[in-house]
Amino acid sequence: MPVIMSPKRAGLPSSYTTAARGGLSAKSSPRVERHRGGAYRLWFALPAILLVAFFFAGPFLANGVLSFTKWTGFSSEISFNGLDNFRSMISLGILGHSTLVTIGFAATTMLVQNTVGLALAKALQDTNRLNSVYRTIFFVPVLMSPLAAGYIWSAMLAPDGPINAFISLFVPGDFTYSWLGSESTALVAVGFIDAWKWSGLVTLVYIAGLNSIPRQMIEAALIDGASAWRRFRSIEVPMLAPSFTFNIVITLVGSFSALDVIFATTKGGPGDATSVLNVAVYRQYGQGLFGTSSALSFMIAILVILTAVPLIWALRKREVNG
Amino acid sequence: MSATIVRRSAIMTAAVAASALFLASCSSGGSSDPSDSATGSDSASAPTGVTLVMWHQSADADPQLNLYKAYEAASGNTIELVDLPADTYTTAVQTKWATGDRPDILEYVPTPQDMRQLNMSENMLDLSDLAFVGNRVNDAGELDGAVYGAVLGPLSSFGMFYNKDVLDAAGVDVPTSYGDLMTSCDAVTASGADMVNIGGGSEFPVNMFAGFAYMADYNEGDQWGQGVADGSIKVNDPEGPIVASLTTMKDLVDAGCVNSDAATATFQDSIAAVYDGSSALTILPSDFISLFYEAGGGDTATVDETIGFGPISAEKGIGSYSASPIGSYFVPSTGDATKEAAAKDFIDWITTEGYQDYVDEAQAVPTLTNATTPDLGGLYASLADVLMDPSTTPAFNQSVPGFGSFGQVSVSVLVGQASPQEAADTWQAYVDQAIEAQQ
Structure with missing residues (x-):
């Protein structure tokens, strides 16, 4: 069995460690080393900084400014109109309703994805040939176009579709409930569809998290006679904190920006039952009301920031405390 | 004389002229x-x-x-x-x-x-x-x-595609008013078909049903639409035609006269349902005549024997065009x-x-x-009849700001999310927003 030894124990000169860490010659002064190391990192970061500046910061700032303008397809003039766009969206009931629908959709998808993802991760944790096949199967929806997923599930959930046909086997008469056409179930249904689409990704993150837990801890717990549930609750869940942070934030924030699956299934309907903020953005945009559309889009950004920042802070704190 | 009236008269004149030219062309070889x-x-x-x-x-x-x-x-x-x-x-x-x-x-x-x-x-x-x-x-x-x-x-004319066999089997005449839809509903549903098929999943077919066809009675000379645009007419008038139209749709849904999957069905589903006889009729733009022929696999004779196209409106049985x-x-x-x-x-x-x-x-x-009317047959001949009818009126939406939201609010009635009056109130708010945006 190979033994990992420190350079010093291995009898290597002390300059080896410096060279190995910083890639500099042993003769470089510490000051030069720090300076060159800093520039080295900056060059690596530059592409990311440029991408963020061009594709996020710029559009985000422009959208923020346009939120306070009267900008429509009816005129080429864009003029500042203060908070009129927000007042208009509030008075029409669009802002409040769509924000609530968005939160409901995001909460549904986050809960379903993480519950299903964690359960699947536990089931498929061990790396063997059979589990590899199942992992691949559960990952296929992630690779699928969201629109295709939406269309497939629209057919599956149609009143005369296979889901209802299956239910009809267990209930008297034909079961023809319209899952996507009923106000009471449409939002939950599209939430489940989105969760189905992305659960494979969440599962992989949890599998990686589970497999990074030192086996000695599990073995020690086994020796101490801890049950499977106790090991899961007292060892695996705390040790999965970074995975929880990533998955909860990504699924929640990602759902705030959802449009494609909803558009492919309900187009925001029936009525406005699944009209998340992005659907409202699309509808305002489509009517040439670009200023109000920007205001709604700005609200999505605000919602993401207000949710993600405290959530990440709280979950990271839990990681440290845990 | 308003521009719209001039336009309508011009259409009729052209249509008559085109028909005359068509007759002449028949004798001269086409x-x-x-x-x-x-x-x-x-x-x-x-x-x-x-x-x-x-x-x-x-x-x-x-x-x-x-x-x-x-x-x-x-x-x-x-x-x-x-x-x-x-x-x-x-x-x-x-x-x-x-x-x-x-x-x-x-x-x-x-x-x-x-x-x-x-x-x-x-x-x-x-x-x-x-x-x-x-x-x-x-x-x-x-x-x-x-x-x-x-x-x-x-x-385009916004009218009714109906299955002749279904109506014959039920022993009812071709409906011309929304009242007829309710009257004939029991007989048609008893024969195993839905009276009306609405493809609410595509949203715009609800516009056709709750707006274009019903409103043909009210928009002679585009007066109703222009009234909405200048603010003299409110779409949420409790005694107005929009609330009445939405109420009629709701009554038909409540009476079981509309397909049960109206909230999710698409316009393609509606075409298939009428063609295969599982629904008696659907209200769609005449642009989709070719899709009915496609549904028949190109067998135009069979499609013409099975499917009819005609006007339907609130009471008068007239069509609208756009x-x-x-x-x-x-x-x-x-x-x-x-x-x-x-x-x-x-x-x-x-x-x-x-x-x-x-x-x-x-x-x-x-x-x-500079063109003559071709030899029209089947559904296209029926469409020409509607377009040439002097009582045909302009589509109600042409001058209405904020019309883009009408589909969404009318679907909310279709699925029971809002009452007809609530939906009309919502639409009026969107109309006001659009009017203000254009100022």
Whole structure:
């Protein structure tokens, strides 16, 4: 069995460690080393900084400014109109309703994805040939176009579709409930569809998290006679904190920006039952009301920031405390 | 006399004239000389070898697609089609448009409200100098005195596609009013079919049912629509026709006269349901006649035997019409002089040399006087009857700001999310928002 030894124990000169860490010659002064190391990192970061500046910061700032303008397809003039766009969206009931629908959709998808993802991760944790096949199967929806997923599930959930046909086997008469056409179930249904689409990704993150837990801890717990549930609750869940942070934030924030699956299934309907903020953005945009559309889009950004920042802070704190 | 009345009279005059020409053509052997349309673009200065990008409806059928091919052959230019979905067409165009993206040719809705959304005076070329302008039988495509759109037709009529066998089996007459729908409902549903099929999943069919067809009684001379635009008429008037229309739809749903999957069914589902007899009728634009023929696998005789098309409205049994985005073309101002010239050449060619062949293949009543009405049969003949009927009125939406939200609010009634009055109140709020945005 190979033994990992420190350079010093291995009898290597002390300059080896410096060279190995910083890639500099042993003769470089510490000051030069720090300076060159800093520039080295900056060059690596530059592409990311440029991408963020061009594709996020710029559009985000422009959208923020346009939120306070009267900008429509009816005129080429864009003029500042203060908070009129927000007042208009509030008075029409669009802002409040769509924000609530968005939160409901995001909460549904986050809960379903993480519950299903964690359960699947536990089931498929061990790396063997059979589990590899199942992992691949559960990952296929992630690779699928969201629109295709939406269309497939629209057919599956149609009143005369296979889901209802299956239910009809267990209930008297034909079961023809319209899952996507009923106000009471449409939002939950599209939430489940989105969760189905992305659960494979969440599962992989949890599998990686589970497999990074030192086996000695599990073995020690086994020796101490801890049950499977106790090991899961007292060892695996705390040790999965970074995975929880990533998955909860990504699924929640990602759902705030959802449009494609909803558009492919309900187009925001029936009525406005699944009209998340992005659907409202699309509808305002489509009517040439670009200023109000920007205001709604700005609200999505605000919602993401207000949710993600405290959530990440709280979950990271839990990681440290845990 | 209002412009709309002039327009309607012109349509009727043209239709009658076209019919007379059609009768004359029957005795002389039929259509115009095909060689006329094979000579290509006449303009000596017309660019060739140019690739023109066209945003068009995915519902464009063979007559439109063949027209593009014919122009390519005649001109040496190439048309690169960008498909946009038919059921969200105007929204899709708006979305792309707002990003600054521009096609060289745009197939679009030539009604005043839709045209205003693209700010025609700044974004489109005025086509007033082209030959077709003097041949128009209506003012569709015209806004504030300038002609931006070439409307080839076919004009759309918003009427009822019905299955003759289903109605015969139920022993009921072809309905002409919404009252008839309720009266005939029991007999039809007893025979195992739905009385009405609504494709609410596509949203716009609800517009057809709750708006276009019902409102034909109320929009003579476009007076109702113009009243909404100037604020003298409120769409949420409790005694008004919109609340009445939505109430009628709700009553039909509550009575079990509408397909149970109305909230999720698409317009394609509606066409299939009426063709296979699981529903007695659906209300859709006449643009979809070709889709009924497709549903019959191209067997036009069987389709004509099975399916009928006719007017239905609140009480009077009249139709409404509108210029369709299908077959209506605009030239956006792109700043590329060569492509703009080629795009205008396209407009000129399709409205002159290529027009008769197009009308013949589309089975359309011409909207330009330089073509004669082809030998119409089946559903197309029924459509022509509706368009030629002097009582036919303009579609109720043409002048209504904020019409884009009507589908959403009417679906909310269809699925029981809102009462008719609540839905009308919501729509009025959207109308007010749109009126304010245009000021």
